Amino acid sequence: MSTALSGATIDTTGPVSPQGRRPGRAKRTTPRNTLTGGAGLGLGITMLWFSLLVLLPLSAIVARAAAGGWDSYLDVLRNDQTWAAVLLTVRSAAIVTLINIVMGTVIAWVLVRDRFPGKAILNVIIDVPFALPTIVAGLVLLALYGPNSPLGLNWAFTETSVLLAFAFVTLPFIVRTVQPVLEELDADVEEAAASLGASRLTIFRRIILPSLFPAIIAGATLSFARAISEFGSLVLLSGSRPFETEVASVRILSFIENGSYATAAALASVLLAVALAVIVVLDIVQRRVARRG
Amino acid sequence: MVEVSTPTRWALRLLAVGYVFFLVAWPTGLLAFRTFEEGTANLLDTLREPDVQAALQLTGKVALLAVLINLLFGVTISILLVRYEFPGKRLLSALIDLPLSVSPVVVGLALVLVYNSRDGWFGPTLEENSVQVIFSTPGLVMATTFVALPLVIREIVPVLTEIGDDQEQAARSLGASAPQTFWRITLPSIKWAVVYGVVLATARSVGEFGAVKVVSNNISGKTQTATLMVEEKYQNFAQDQAYAIAFLLVLVSIACLVTVALLRPKTEE
Numbered sequence: 090m091s092t093a094l095s096g097a098t099i100d101t102t103g104p105v106s107p108q109g110r111r112p113g114r115a116k117r118t119t120p121r122n123t124l125t126g127g128a129g130l131g132l133g134i135t136m137l138w139f140s141l142l143v144l145l146p147l148s149a150i151v152a153r154a155a156a157g158g159w160d161s162y163l164d165v166l167r168n169d170q171t172w173a174a175v176l177l178t179v180r181s182a183a184i185v186t187l188i189n190i191v192m193g194t195v196i197a198w199v200l201v202r203d204r205f206p207g208k209a210i211l212n213v214i215i216d217v218p219f220a221l222p223t224i225v226a227g228l229v230l231l232a233l234y235g236p237n238s239p240l241g242l243n244w245a246f247t248e249t250s251v252l253l254a255f256a257f258v259t260l261p262f263i264v265r266t267v268q269p270v271l272e273e274l275d276a277d278v279e280e281a282a283a284s285l286g287a288s289r290l291t292i293f294r295r296i297i298l299p300s301l302f303p304a305i306i307a308g309a310t311l312s313f314a315r316a317i318s319e320f321g322s323l324v325l326l327s328g329s330r331p332f333e334t335e336v337a338s339v340r341i342l343s344f345i346e347n348g349s350y351a352t353a354a355a356l357a358s359v360l361l362a363v364a365l366a367v368i369v370v371l372d373i374v375q376r377r378v379a380r381r382g
Numbered sequence: 383m384v385e386v387s388t389p390t391r392w393a394l395r396l397l398a399v400g401y402v403f404f405l406v407a408w409p410t411g412l413l414a415f416r417t418f419e420e421g422t423a424n425l426l427d428t429l430r431e432p433d434v435q436a437a438l439q440l441t442g443k444v445a446l447l448a449v450l451i452n453l454l455f456g457v458t459i460s461i462l463l464v465r466y467e468f469p470g471k472r473l474l475s476a477l478i479d480l481p482l483s484v485s486p487v488v489v490g491l492a493l494v495l496v497y498n499s500r501d502g503w504f505g506p507t508l509e510e511n512s513v514q515v516i517f518s519t520p521g522l523v524m525a526t527t528f529v530a531l532p533l534v535i536r537e538i539v540p541v542l543t544e545i546g547d548d549q550e551q552a553a554r555s556l557g558a559s560a561p562q563t564f565w566r567i568t569l570p571s572i573k574w575a576v577v578y579g580v581v582l583a584t585a586r587s588v589g590e591f592g593a594v595k596v597v598s599n600n601i602s603g604k605t606q607t608a609t610l611m612v613e614e615k616y617q618n619f620a621q622d623q624a625y626a627i628a629f630l631l632v633l634v635s636i637a638c639l640v641t642v643a644l645l646r647p648k649t650e651e
Contacts, residue, residue: 122467127560139455139474143481192398195397203395219585220585222635223486223589228413228616229409318488320487321591339487345494360488363483364485367483368480
C-alpha cells in the first residue's frame, strides 16, 4: 500500500530522539543540539535549498498579499465572482469529505474484515487516484460522465462534475488512514463486549468507532485540504464557468494569467492558511494518538 | 473478532466495490478502450509526431532531475531529522509536509513571485546573469521538485527510526568513517524505503500539472510537458491524441503503483 503517496499516515513513529521523547517539550528553553561539523554543514545546505524552493516562495505569497493592506485584501474576497468560487470550493469539499467519511470507512472495513476474490485488486485500485496525473483524472472522468457517456448521462460543466472530481482525487485518504488502525484493532475487546451481551451495532458504535475516530479525523482533514486545493482534474471536466463551476484554484490561475499577481496572492494566501491549519490539526491528532498509545 | 451478519457483509462489500468501480475502475478502463477503439494506429501515429516526442522527452528530463534532487535532499534531511537534535527540528518536520496540502497553482504562483524576471525577488538578478527560471526548464524542475518533495522523506523517516542507530554506533566505534558508515550500514538498511520513495516521487513528478502550468508558457518543444499537451490537444479537439498521451501517462502511474504493491509485502514479512 502506498500510503506515502497520499501523505495519509498518522505516523506515531515520527522522529523522536534516542531517549524516546520529543525535543523541546521537556526542555523548551534550551533545545538540545547534537549536530557535528559535517551534519551541521549538511543541515545548512539543505535548509538553504529548502528555503529557496519552499519557504521563500511561500512567504512571497503572504508578502504580496499583505502589501496592499487589509482593505485591498478584503476587496479581493468581496468580489462576487471570487466569493462564489470560494463558496463553491468549500461547499463541494465539505460534501465530498462527508461522503469520504462514510465510504472511506466502509471501504477500509471491507478491505480489512471481509474476504473475497479480487480484494487485492480493489486494494491497488484505491491508490490509482493518487498515481494518476490530475489532468488525466479529469479526462478519465469525462470518458464515463461526459458527452458520449456509455451511461447516457452528461455531467460535464455542471456542479456535479466538481463533486465528482473531488471525490475521485480524495478517495484514498480516509481508506488509507483508517485501514492500518482497523488492522491493529484488538479483537479481544470486541469479543469481551459481545460475551457481555452487546449487540453488533453497540460494539461498532462504542468500541470500534471510537478507536477509528482519530484516523477518520486525520483522513477527513487531508481529504478536505486536497479537495480545496484541487486544480488539474477540473480543467477539462468542469469547464470553469464563472459563478457556476469555477473553483478557487482556477480563479487564482486566471488572476495569474491576467498578470494581477497581487490579487492572485491574496486568494492564494487563503488556501495557504487552510493548508497550514491542516498541518496543525494533523500534528494535534498525531500527538493525541502518540500519548494514548 | 466479531463477525457481521451475511446480508450486512454483502451490502458493505457491494457498496465498496460498486463505489470504486463507478468512480475509478470503469472510467480508467474506458480511457484505455477509447485509446484503442480504432486499433493501435492512433497511439503509434501520435507517438510519431515531433512535438509529442518533444513533450515526452521534456517530461522525462524534468521528472528525472526532480527525482534526483529529491533523492539527495530526502536522504540527507531524513538522516538529519532522525539521527540529530537541533533547534527548530519539529517545525522543519511539520513544514516538510506542507507541499502535500498546498494547491499546485499556489506552488506555481509562489515560484513565479520569487523568480519571475520582471519583478520577482531574485528573478531580475538571475536574468542579468542569463539564468531564466520561470518559463524555462529550471522553473519546471523546481515546481516538480516542490510538489514531490515529501514523498521520499515520508518513506525513509519511519524506517530510519525503527532500525535505530546501534549498528551505526558499532561501526563508528570500530573506526569506520562517516561516509563508510553511511554507504555500508545506513544505506543498505533503508534501501527499500528509498526505492519506494523514488517510485512514488517519479509517479508524482511525471504527472504534475497545476504547478507546471503556472511556471510554463506552454511553448511546444520548449516548455510543454506531456500533461500540458494532454490539455492542449483535448481543448483543440484532437481528442484521440489527448487520449493516447493520457494513456501513456496512465501506464507510467499504474506501473509505479504495481511496482510498489509487488515490492512492499516482501520486505514487510
